[in-house]
Every structure is written in structure tokens, then in C-alpha cells.
Amino acid sequence: MDAFQKMFPEDSKNYPWDEKALEDFKKVIIQHKIKCKMDDIFLLGFLRGMEFNVESSLQLLRNYYSTRLEYPAYFKNLLPSKLEKALSSNCMRVLPQPDQNGRFICIGQLEYWDPSEVPLIDVYRLTFLLADLFFTLHQCQENGIVLILDSKNSTFKQLMEYTPRFIHNLVSLISNDCNQVFIKEMHYVNLNVIVKGLLKFSLSLFPAKLRNKIFPHSDMTSLHEFIHPEYLPIEYGGELPDFDSSELFEVVRQNEEFFVRNEEFLKIYNETVQ
Numbered sequence: 082m083d084a085f086q087k088m089f090p091e092d093s094k095n096y097p098w099d100e101k102a103l104e105d106f107k108k109v110i111i112q113h114k115i116k117c118k119m120d121d122i123f124l125l126g127f128l129r130g131m132e133f134n135v136e137s138s139l140q141l142l143r144n145y146y147s148t149r150l151e152y153p154a155y156f157k158n159l160l161p162s163k164l165e166k167a168l169s170s171n172c173m174r175v176l177p178q179p180d181q182n183g184r185f186i187c188i189g190q191l192e193y194w195d196p197s198e199v200p201l202i203d204v205y206r207l208t209f210l211l212a213d214l215f216f217t218l219h220q221c222q223e224n225g226i227v228l229i230l231d232s233k234n235s236t237f238k239q240l241m242e243y244t245p246r247f248i249h250n251l252v253s254l255i256s257n258d259c260n261q262v263f264i265k266e267m268h269y270v271n272l273n274v275i276v277k278g279l280l281k282f283s284l285s286l287f288p289a290k291l292r293n294k295i296f297p298h299s300d301m302t303s304l305h306e307f308i309h310p311e312y313l314p315i316e317y318g319g320e321l322p323d324f325d326s327s328e329l330f331e332v333v334r335q336n337e338e339f340f341v342r343n344e345e346f347l348k349i350y351n352e353t354v355q
Contacts, residue, residue, distance in 0.1 A: 082217065082339060084332045089218055096219035098125055102133040109139055116353045117146065118346040126222045130263060146350045152254055154202060159210050160341065161334045166199045167207040168333065174326040175211065180312040183224035184265055185215055192234035201242040205251065213343060214333060225265040227308065229317070233271035240275050248279070252286040268304055269297040270317065 106124055110117065124138075127145070131137035149156040161168060172194040176186040187208070194204060215221045269280060277297070284292055298304045301318030313319025 082336060084335055085214065085217070088329065088332060089215075089220075091218060091220050093219050096223050098128070099133045102128055102135060105135050106138055109135055110142070113139070114353060115142070116346075116349045117142065118343070122217050122219070122222075125219075126216050129222045146347060147354075148254065149347055150351055152250075155206055155209060155254060156347070159206060159213070159344065161210070161337050164203055164207050164210060167203045168330045170194060170199050171325055171327070172199070172204060173207050173211065174324070175215075175329055176312070176314070176321070177324065178312065179220065179224065180227060181309045182265075183220055184227045185218075185221055185224075186227050186229065186308065186312065187211065188229045188231060190231045190233070191236075191239055192231075194239060196239055196242050201247065210340065211333070213340065214336065225263040227265055228267045229304075229308075230267065230269050231271050232269070232273060232276040235273060235276060237275070240279060243279055245282075248283050249286065252283060256288055256291060264294065266307060267295045268307065269295070270301065270304060272297055272299075 103121065103124060106128055107119060110119070110124075124142075127138040127141045128135075131141055167173070170193055172190055174188045174190070176188070179185050189204070189208070212226070215226065269276070272280070280295075280297060284295060287295070296303075296307065304313075305318060310319040312321070314321045314323055316323065
């Protein structure tokens with residue numbers, strides 16, 4: 082994890098937490114005979130997500146693991162080595178610095194996704210994999226993530242991958258209260274007619290609390306109402322130079338053992354709830 086922490090340095094003192102709540106949380110987990118990862122930074126994510134309410138954090142922890150068991154297609158073998166083609170495609174990128182609200186910005190770009198090489202589900206698996214890694218940052222736990230979904234140069238072949246069944250499963254997964262890294266906003270840019278139709282259909286399936294986080298944009302000016310241009314690349318009307326995430330993804334590959342460990346704890350948790 083050293084290389085990742087060097088890439089996104091932070092001082093934990095800038096993100097204080099309730100030490101007593103953390104200790105109480107550990108005790109409650111043990112009392113309920115739940116076997117899971119007990120790293121402080123991991124557990125703090127659940128506590129922060131529930132404003133340090135121990136019982137609510139326990140339920141979020143249960144949801145986190147039960148959802149991963151319920152949706153193995155998305156979470157089983159969630160390892161960099163299993164997602165090499167998705168990592169190499171550069172269809173999912175993370176900006177090198179957070180926005181004006183301290184939120185990390187993740188950008189998905191359809192023009193770099195070849196569905197004949199990378200299955201659609203692997204694009205989303207990569208998103209979940211990155212979320213697991215960024216979850217180890219106090220800043221990400223405190224401020225969350227912003228997604229920008231760019232459909233520039235999207236093709237009919239790509240959009241045909243979004244079948245009603247896939248959309249329904251994805252909506253069901255995202256709608257669960259199961260993640261410690263909270264998506265604060267989802268911004269859709271460079272929309273064409275077909276993407277607008279898919280988005281309209283998808284929105285009808287989302288609960289209101291999620292629909293209120295989704296913003297389609299007709300131009301970059303409206304995007305700037307949410308994210309200041311200072312924190313965006315030039316292609317989105319911003320001030321940052323063009324970039325890619327090849328260095329970040331190399332660090333992701335180097336942390337295979339981190340994800341293997343996550344997989345092992347998922348299996349251990351499963352054994353305790355059988």
C-alpha cells in the first residue's frame with residue numbers, strides 16, 4: 082500500500098474520529114460472532130458512513146458482505162489480475178486530486194471501452210475494485226466520490242450491452258445500502274439520444290435518494306456548477322491538462338495481495354453466517 086499512499090498522501094490527524102466508538106464497534110462485532118477484516122481504517126468507513134452510530138454501522142457492515150455474497154458475478158475474484166484488460170483499456174480514470182469539496186473524481190469514458198475485449202460487467206467490477214482501494218483513505222471516507230460518466234463517441238454496439246436485465250441487476254445492487262464509500266454525485270456528459278433513453282429508463286428504477294444524486298448535462302457549463310473547472314481536465318472545460326491513470330493502475334496491480342486478503346475475509350464471513 083506504500084506506493085498508493087505516496088500517490089495520495091494524507092495526514093490522518095486531519096480526519097479525526099471517535100476512538101471510543103471504534104472500540105465499541107469492534108466489541109459489538111465480536112459479540113455478534115462476526116468474523117471479518119478488523120483493520121481500523123476499514124471499520125472507520127462504516128462508522129463514518131453512519132455518523133458513528135455503532136448499531137447502524139454494524140448493519141452497514143453486514144450489508145457490505147451480504148451484498149458481495151449475493152452478487153458473485155460482480156464481486157467474486159475481485160482482483161487486479163482478473164481485470165487486466167479493463168485496467169489496460171483506460172476506460173475508467175481517477176483524477177490525481179480531489180475537487181473543491183475534497184471528493185475524489187472518477188471518470189468513465191465509453192469511447193475507450195471495447196465490449197468485444199472487455200465485458201460490460203468488468204467495467205463495473207473495476208469501479209468496485211477501485212472503490213475498495215480508495216476506501217483506505219480517510220479523505221475518501223469523509224468526503225466520498227464523484228462519478229463523471231462520459232458517453233462521447235459511444236456506439237450502438239456498446240449501448241446494446243445495457244440490456245434491461247443488466248440495468249435491473251445493477252440498479253438493485255447500487256440501491257442497497259452496502260458500501261462505505263458513498264457516491265455523492267453522478268454526472269452524465271456528452272449524451273446522445275440513445276444514452277438519454279437508457280438513462281431515463283434507469284432513473285425510473287432508482288429510489289428517490291439515488292435519483293437526487295444523478296445529473297445529466299447538456300454542456301460543461303452546467304457540470305461546472307457542481308465541480309469547479311480548476312479540478313477538471315481541459316476536455317471537460319477545466320484547467321487541468323489531459324491525463325491517464327496508467328501510473329495509478331500499475332499501483333493497483335502491485336496491490337494484488339490487498340485484494341486477495343479482502344477475498345479471504347469474504348469467505349471467512351460467509352462461513353460464519355452459514
